[in-house]
Amino acid sequence: DQQVKQNSPSLSVQEGRISILNCDYTNSMFDYFLWYKKYPAEGPTFLISISSIKDKNEDGRFTVFLNKSAKHLSLHIVPSQPGDSAVYFCAASAELGNRDDKIIFGKGTRLHILP
């Protein structure tokens, strides 16, 4: 059973427009959420994160929104640039309370930025 779901395997966005990547989770114990970016044949690199005590975190062109009641988060990239073309993984962990070592990943969404 997938605890972190990314239902869109791929997404194409025009350069300069906004890219919105979505993620849903099922485990209510998750309280820390992360987005990773991955190029082919490379390991994931950390992009941005958000704690469950917040509903928004912004870092430059990247903003993550968290809707706890809907168990949904999204990553917004604006404006989208060619170098943003990559696979984006949504991930979740339980930092507090039921502390766990694990980060659980979604299947990823491949983002194509079109010229």
Add this chain to the structure above:
Amino acid sequence: GAVVSQHPSWVICKSGTSVKIECRSLDFQATTMFWYRQFPKQSLMLMATSNEGSKATYEQGVEKDKFLINHASLTLSTLTVTSAHPEDSSFYICSARPLLRVTYNEQFFGPGTRLTVL
């Protein structure tokens, strides 16, 4: 930023042989290292968690006798795929959690190792 290396970056081996993959944290000490595998178009699946000086904790469905993990120091963990078979062909990625970190679950990932078993 923190750097994690993996060696080798790719390996091709014959069925039945054993392959060792190294994961090193280059500029920090790591209390915990994680091993993942990724199949094409799939998520990173956690295989095991290793803490320096103790036995690794394996995820359900991962054979500990097949995937031997050793975490001998705060900067090195190794994964040995024993008696490899074609179905073991995958992309193996390690991550390291720093001894000193900002958040509990801060991890830095290695570049991965592509294993192909013929």
